[in-house]
Amino acid sequence: MLRQRPFIVEVLTAAALIAAPFVLPYLGFTPATVNRILVWGLFGIGFDILFGFTGLLSFGQSAFFGTGGMVAAYLLTMVNFPYVTTSLFIGMIAAGVIGYLVGLIALRRTGIYFAMITVAIAEVFFFVEFNPLSAYTGGENGLPGVPAPTLPLGFTTINFDSDASLYAFLAFWYFAGLVIALRIVRSPVGAVLRAIRDNPLRAAAVGHNIHSYKLTAFVIAAAYAGFAGGLLGIMQGFMPPDAFTFDTSGQLVMQTAIGGAGTLFGPLVGAAVWLYLSDFLQTTLHLGAAWKLVLGLVFVLLVCFLRRGIVGGFQDLYRLAIQLAVHGPAVKAEPKAAAPAADMTAEEEQKATHAALAKAPAAEPMPALSRKADASAGPILEATGLTKRYGGLVANSDIAFSVKHGECRGIIGPNGAGKTTFFKMLTCEIEPTSGRIVFDGRDITGKSVTDVCQLGLTKSYQVNQLFTRLTVRENVTISALAELRGKFRLDMFRQLPKIAGLAEQVERTLALVDLTDRADIPVAALAYGEKRRLEIGLALASSPSLLLLDEPLAGMSPRERVEMVALLKSIGQGRTMIIIDHDMGSLFELVERVTVLQEGRVLVEGTPEEIKSNKAVQEAYLGGVLEA
Amino acid sequence: MINWSNFISQCFNGLVLGALLALISSGLTIIYGTLGVLNLAHGAMFMLGGYAGWLTYTYTNSFIAAVVAGSLFVMIVGIVMERVIIRYFYTRPYEDQLLVTFGLGIVFVETVRFFFGSLSKAVPAPPPLIGITSLGFMYYPTYRLALLGIVAAALLALYLVLYRTRIGMIVRAGIEDSVMVDSLGIDVYKVFMLVFGIGAMAAGFAGIVNAPVVSIAPDVGESILVQTFVVVVIGGVGSFPGAVLGGLIAGEIISITSMFNPGYSYVMLFVAMTLVLVLRPYGLLGTAGRE
Numbered sequence: 001m002l003r004q005r006p007f008i009v010e011v012l013t014a015a016a017l018i019a020a021p022f023v024l025p026y027l028g029f030t031p032a033t034v035n036r037i038l039v040w041g042l043f044g045i046g047f048d049i050l051f052g053f054t055g056l057l058s059f060g061q062s063a064f065f066g067t068g069g070m071v072a073a074y075l076l077t078m079v080n081f082p083y084v085t086t087s088l089f090i091g092m093i094a095a096g097v098i099g100y101l102v103g104l105i106a107l108r109r110t111g112i113y114f115a116m117i118t119v120a121i122a123e124v125f126f127f128v129e130f131n132p133l134s135a136y137t138g139g140e141n142g143l144p145g146v147p148a149p150t151l152p153l154g155f156t157t158i159n160f161d162s163d164a165s166l167y168a169f170l171a172f173w174y175f176a177g178l179v180i181a182l183r184i185v186r187s188p189v190g191a192v193l194r195a196i197r198d199n200p201l202r203a204a205a206v207g208h209n210i211h212s213y214k215l216t217a218f219v220i221a222a223a224y225a226g227f228a229g230g231l232l233g234i235m236q237g238f239m240p241p242d243a244f245t246f247d248t249s250g251q252l253v254m255q256t257a258i259g260g261a262g263t264l265f266g267p268l269v270g271a272a273v274w275l276y277l278s279d280f281l282q283t284t285l286h287l288g289a290a291w292k293l294v295l296g297l298v299f300v301l302l303v304c305f306l307r308r309g310i311v312g313g314f315q316d317l318y319r320l321a322i323q324l325a326v327h328g329p330a331v332k333a334e335p336k337a338a339a340p341a342a343d344m345t346a347e348e349e350q351k352a353t354h355a356a357l358a359k360a361p362a363a364e365p366m367p368a369l370s371r372k373a374d375a376s377a378g379p380i381l382e383a384t385g386l387t388k389r390y391g392g393l394v395a396n397s398d399i400a401f402s403v404k405h406g407e408c409r410g411i412i413g414p415n416g417a418g419k420t421t422f423f424k425m426l427t428c429e430i431e432p433t434s435g436r437i438v439f440d441g442r443d444i445t446g447k448s449v450t451d452v453c454q455l456g457l458t459k460s461y462q463v464n465q466l467f468t469r470l471t472v473r474e475n476v477t478i479s480a481l482a483e484l485r486g487k488f489r490l491d492m493f494r495q496l497p498k499i500a501g502l503a504e505q506v507e508r509t510l511a512l513v514d515l516t517d518r519a520d521i522p523v524a525a526l527a528y529g530e531k532r533r534l535e536i537g538l539a540l541a542s543s544p545s546l547l548l549l550d551e552p553l554a555g556m557s558p559r560e561r562v563e564m565v566a567l568l569k570s571i572g573q574g575r576t577m578i579i580i581d582h583d584m585g586s587l588f589e590l591v592e593r594v595t596v597l598q599e600g601r602v603l604v605e606g607t608p609e610e611i612k613s614n615k616a617v618q619e620a621y622l623g624g625v626l627e628a
Numbered sequence: 629m630i631n632w633s634n635f636i637s638q639c640f641n642g643l644v645l646g647a648l649l650a651l652i653s654s655g656l657t658i659i660y661g662t663l664g665v666l667n668l669a670h671g672a673m674f675m676l677g678g679y680a681g682w683l684t685y686t687y688t689n690s691f692i693a694a695v696v697a698g699s700l701f702v703m704i705v706g707i708v709m710e711r712v713i714i715r716y717f718y719t720r721p722y723e724d725q726l727l728v729t730f731g732l733g734i735v736f737v738e739t740v741r742f743f744f745g746s747l748s749k750a751v752p753a754p755p756p757l758i759g760i761t762s763l764g765f766m767y768y769p770t771y772r773l774a775l776l777g778i779v780a781a782a783l784l785a786l787y788l789v790l791y792r793t794r795i796g797m798i799v800r801a802g803i804e805d806s807v808m809v810d811s812l813g814i815d816v817y818k819v820f821m822l823v824f825g826i827g828a829m830a831a832g833f834a835g836i837v838n839a840p841v842v843s844i845a846p847d848v849g850e851s852i853l854v855q856t857f858v859v860v861v862i863g864g865v866g867s868f869p870g871a872v873l874g875g876l877i878a879g880e881i882i883s884i885t886s887m888f889n890p891g892y893s894y895v896m897l898f899v900a901m902t903l904v905l906v907l908r909p910y911g912l913l914g915t916a917g918r919e
Contacts, residue, residue, distance in 0.1 A: 057723045059730075108905050111722050112666040113865065116857035117905070123854045124898040131891025246850060250730065257727050289746070293738035300731040303724060304713065 010179055017171045021164065029272075031163035033279055037271045038170040039231050044256050044267020045181045046224020051253075052262030053185060054217040055197030056110075059249050060118030061225050063102065063125040066244035068095035068226020070129065073143040073239035074136055084149035088173075088230040095226020096219050103218035107211060110200070119246070126244040143239040166235060173231065174268075177224060181264055184220065188481050188499065189492045193217055195478040198467040205427070205465070206542055207453035207482030216490065254299050260309025269310050379438075380405045380546055380576050381426070381457075386435035388421050388600075395421040397600045399435070403546075409578045410587045410608075413597035414620060419580045420462060422597065423548050426578075427459045428452045439546065454487050456545035460536045460552060462580075466523045472534055473506060473519040479541035480505045505541065513537035513567065529560040533567070540571060547571070549579045553586055561586055588612070596620065633766050638887045639880065644772050644841075646879020647779040648834050652852060653859040653871035654786055655830030661803035661866030662823045665714060665725045669733035670831050671853030677702045677832025678844035679740050682749045691754040695836050702832025703825045705736075710824035715817065733849075741846040748848075753840035771840050778837050783872065786830060790868055799823055803866050855882070858897050862904045864914015873912055 024034050043065060050056050072091030075081035106117045129137045137143065148161040149169055160169040184190050195203040196210050204210045233239035242248065251274065252267070259270025274295065281291035306313050379402045386399040396418045403409050413419050424430045426437060428449045437445050444452050452458075467475050480502055485491070497503065510516045513533040518526065526534065532552065539547055552568065553561050565586050571577070572590070581587045588594070588608035596603040596611060598620045604611065611617055656670045667673075681698030685691065709732065717725045752758070753771035761770045790796040798819055802809045810816040835844070842848070855878060863874025881900055885893040904912060 051723070055723070057726055059726075105902050105905060108909055112660070112726065113861065115666070115726055116861055117901070119854055120858050120861070120898060120901060123851075124894045127891055127894040131889070132895075246854070250734070253727070253730065290738070290742050293735065293742055296731055296734035296738055300713075300728060300735060303728045303731055304716070307720075307724070 009182060013178055014175060017175055020171075021167050028280065029276060030279070031167065033275050035163060035167055035170055035235050036275055037268065038167070038174045039228050039235060040252070040255060040271035040275070041268030042170075042174045042177045042231065043225055043228035043252060044259070044271065045177050045264055046221040046228075047252055047256055048261060048264055048267055049181060049184065049193070049224075050217045050221035051256060052260075052264075052266065053190065053197060054193040054214060055200075056107075056214060056217065057115050057253070058106070058118040058218075058221070059115055059246070059253060060102075060106075060120075060122030061221065061252050062244050062246065062248035063122040064095040064099050064222035064225035065229040065232070065248060065252075066125060066129060066241075067098050067229065068092055069229030069233045069239050069243050070137050070143070071095070071226075072230035073146045073233040076147055076233075077143050077145050077239075078136070084147060084234065088227055088234070091230040092223050092227040095229065096223040099219045099222020099225075100215065102222070103215045107214050107218060119249075122244075122246065122249055126246070129241060129244045137241065138239075140241055142241045143233070144237070146233040146237050146239055148237070149234060170231060170235065173227070177227070178264065181224075184492045185264065186496065187492050187494050188485060188496060189213065189216065189490065191474065191478060191481060191496065194470060194474075195467050198469050199465055202461075202465040202467065202538070203478065204448075204450050205429070205453060205458065206479040206538060207450055207458070207487055208478075209450055209488040212488040216492075254295075256309075258299060258302055258309055260312035260315075263309070263311040263315065266309050266311045273310070378405070379403060380407075380440055381578075382438045383426065384436050384438075386422070386425055386437065387433045388418075388425060388430065389433045394600050396425065396432075399597075399600075399602055401595065401602065403576060403578060405576060406574070407576055407593065408572050408591045409576075410591035410594040411578060411580045411597060412582070412584060412587065412594060412611075413603070416599075417597040418600040419597055420550060421600075423459060423550050423578075423580065426548060427457060450487050453482065453542060453544070456543070457548070458539045458542055458544040458546075459548040459550060460539040462550040462554065464531050464535045466531060466534060466538065468523050471520050471522050472515050472526070473510065475523060475534060476506045476509050476537055476541045477502065479538045480509065483542040505543075509537050509541040512540065512571070514563075529556055529563075532556065532560075532564070536567070536571075544575070546576045546578070549577060549581075551581050552579065553581050553583045565590060634887060635884075637766055637768065638883045640768055640772070640776075642880035642883030643876070644776050644779070644879070645883060646876035647776055647783065648838055648875075649852075649855055649859050649878055650872040650875025651779050651782055651786070652831050652834045653856045653863070653875050654783070654868055655827035656856050657860050657863070657866055657871045658790070658799065658803070658868060659824055659827035660860075662799055662806060663710075663714070663718065663820050664722075664806070665717065665729065666722070667824075667827070668726055668729040668853070669709070669736060670828075670856060671849030671851075672733040672736035673702050673706065673828045673831035673849070674835040674852050675740065675844065675846060675849035676705060676736055677835025678751075678839045678848065679744065679749070679835075680832070681836030681839060682751050682844060685751050691751070694751060694839075695833065698836030699829050699833040702835070703829035705832075706828025707821055707825040709828075710821050714824065715820070718820075733853075737846045737849070744846070746846060748843040748845040749839075750843040751836070751839035775837060775841060779834070782830070782833055782837075786826075787868070789826070795819075795822065855897070858901050860911075861901050862911060864911025867911065867913045867915075870911055870913035 020034060021031070025031070043061070047058070047061055050058060068091035071094040072087040075087040075090060076084060081087050102121050106114055106121060109117065130139055148159060148166070150160065151158040158165065160166045192203065192208050192213050195208070196213060200210055229243055232243060255270030255274045256267045257270070258273055259266030259268065277295055277298070278291050281287045281294055287294065302309065308316065381401070381403045383399060383401040386396055386401070387394070388396040399422060411419055411422070421430070425432045428444060428447050428451075431446055435445070436443060439452070439455060439457050442455065444455065444457070467478060470478070477496070481499070484499060484502055484505070507516070510519055513536060515530060515534060515537065518530060523531065523534065536549065536552060549568070553564055556564060561583065568577070568579070568590055579587060579591060591608065593605065594608055594611045595605045596617050603620055604614055604616055606614070652670070652674060656667060660666050677698040680701035681694035684697035685694040688694070713728060713732070717728055757771040757774045759770050760767045761773055790800060798809060798814055802816065802819055802823070806816055809819070859871060859874040859878045862877055863870030863872070877900065878897060881896050882893045885896045
């Protein structure tokens with residue numbers, strides 16, 4: 001985004017909101033339509049934080065839209081509460097509280113389950129509004145007579161009772177909502193939400209309590225919905241019961257998708273398209289009820305062909321234009337360490353490799369965070385009797401394993417020996433069937449992967465687990481944030497650059513894994529070797545005291561391997577590491593001791609020399625082949 | 629004081645509704661289990677079955693022709709939908725799949741509304757099944773009784789196809805791991821198309837056989853879709869037995885609560901769903917990792 005010019009988005013929005021009532025009528029928008037667009041746009045800002053930024057597609061936002069609206073309208077009509085704006089906030093709080101409770105249930109599951117549960121819950125609200133609570137909500141009649149807001153200025157009082165004056169009222173609150181949302185999106189919380197959208201598993205593994213963050217996004221969306229619901233009642237002078245219908249939720253989802261999710265402005269643009277077309281098709285083309293069919297078709301086509309919606313499409317165009325202007329055509333981000341040319345001889349290749357090695361390490365590694373006095377020479381990790389069964393299959397059986405502070409340990413074993421399962425148990429991704437794991441003097445058996453990462457134990461994955469839609473720098477930032485902010489913190493209005501130590505930690509990590517030049521490139525554009533380094537950088541950025549590496553050398557070219565070994569050597573200073581790999585030459589060069597797993601058990605443990613000459617190990621690797 | 633004959637009759641209603649929900653949910657759940665796509669247009673499929681059947685009935689005056697036409701039409705719609713649109717969404721994120729099926733559902737509903745209007749249409753039950761039957765302890769509408777049998781037979785047929793045929797074995801294997809099925813040399817895309825057709829047909833069949841009980845309207849599928857979701861959450865996604873069990877539970881909850889106050893039927897349904905989510909997050913008969 002336009003990060004170099006702060007507040008430009010806000011200023012442009014304010015200008016657009018001021019100009020809109022003078023321009024839009026010439027395009028065929030009626031004042032009433034413009035007002036409705038603002039209400040739906042505000043409703044959509046919250047939904048976009050939930051869907052576009054956090055990746056949670058809810059089909060139940062009508063519950064909160066209706067709740068906020070009904071509470072505000074009830075206060076203003078049945079109780080004769082005199083303060084219109086205050087009642088809007090009370091409605092918003094009510095919707096937020098309801099959102100919290102609903103979120104506790106709906107967020108027990110993700111993906112399609114979440115979508116289905118939100119639909120079901122919203123339907124409950126619809127029925128409750130119509131039937132058991134109809135004495136308060138007016139049932140199918142809704143609540144008429146919602147008063148217009150006023151603004152006493154001392155000498156005079158402004159009544160927002162015409163379409164034009166109401167526009168000012170609505171535009172003010174839309175703008176306030178947008179400014180707040182922009183702050184949230186740019187805050188550390190916003191960054192974590194995007195990480196959850198891209199890869200919830202990794203977001204949890206680098207130490208963020210993703211459930212709490214999702215609940216936060218859910219409550220934010222509910223609060224926005226509640227406030228917008230209150231505005232709906234005020235705008236119409238009547239709180240309609242159909243705010244609670246599934247159609248409302250569906251319309252919001254469609255408007256957001258049409259406008260572009262993950263843009264904050266998408267819902268506003270989507271609402272404008274939707275409401276304008278519905279007016280145009282009905283009044284100008286006299287299509288009657290068929291307007292919805294046309295909009296449905298438009299929507300399906302958009303989902304099929306314009307994934308990021310209208311605003312997203314413009315953003316892509318803008319980026320393309322910038323790229324063309326800056327680099328000229330056809331300059332795509334070239335990997336810096338370009339693959340060796342095909343005609344390079346073996347000798348040249350070797351020379352290049354040595355040159356790469358001679359290059360001094362770009363940065364000192366971040367020191368392992370000493371969460372406890374590091375001086376103790378005892379074991380940092382001790383596992384006893386570790387067993388994992390999947391039904392009848394025993395993946396790990398009674399493993400005893402101990403690693404000293406500062407040690408670099410290798411784990412080898414044939415495919416299927418249970419190495420990855422063993423790692424998953426150590427990082428608490430899966431719970432052992434039996435056994436105990438003690439890390440740094442603490443029993444971590446049965447803890448969550450998030451808590452364990454916060455304690456200083458993390459892993460780089462065998463298969464890359466990156467935040468694919470974020471840039472390299474943002475990826476590393478996510479991980480560093482977990483260490484600097486703890487597993488959950490509601491600093492929704494703090495700006496990322498103002499977090500002490502963050503920039504330094506990110507830059508050092510980037511330099512260490514040699515990705516500084518590639519920092520602002522989306523992960524999707526990285527070469528495989530670079531992704532592999534970023535994978536390790538993600539684990540590293542949380543400054544672990546014990547780092548597990550699951551096959552860091554897998555799939556790398558010989559030259560990339562040499563670089564990676566050098567990288568691992570420099571990371572290993574002042575840090576305990578356990579490395580799984582099949583490349584024994586490289587592994588034996590790195591580690592002090594090696595543990596050999598076979599068929600889920602520890603076969604033998606010793607120095608690389610001992611392992612090399614061990615008969616049982618040779619048999620484990622070669623025995624099968626000789627027999628065959 | 630509870631009126632016992634009323635109570636038993638409501639239990640029967642619950643059984644009929646439950647069996648119907650079980651059938652519709654089975655369709656949804658096998659599609660999701662195999663293809664990984666949650667079809668939000670499934671409620672519209674139910675509605676389309678009803679309308680195709682109604683249209684056939686108005687021309688032929690034959691209920692059986694209506695049932696056959698309704699089922700086949702929806703199966704064809706399902707297959708075409710899979711071939712033309714859904715197959716391009718297998719590799720796209722689940723949100724896109726939800727959005728596109730949701731949009732298609734709206735297109736179906738609005739197309740029907742465009743041609744046939746919003747007013748509801750009735751398909752009468754076949755003459756031999758009109759009237760009421762004495763069960764000894766109470767009188768019960770004959771067609772509803774027959775409906776229970778018809779839907780039970782359809783469920784049995786679905787069961788036999790899924791558990792006693794080669795194609796059913798492939799589908800069940802696909803629910804466990806469709807990538808593996810693909811690597812076994814089976815054209816998994818052909819299976820996907822077939823499953824989508826069968827799953828849609830289950831909803832379409834339910835739509836037309838239910839038409840004599842509840843008259844059809846363009847948006848009749850909406851509440852059915854919501855109930856189906858609850859069924860699937862209770863029973864467990866991707867589980868055929870779960871869909872049947874969940875369907876019966878949901879049917880009874882709705883019917884018995886309605887006896888006291890229809891306004892609370894959804895609340896009770898929701899309470900049941902919440903209990904299941906708290907106690908058995910993957911559904912009564914579901915397994916972890918199918919979402």
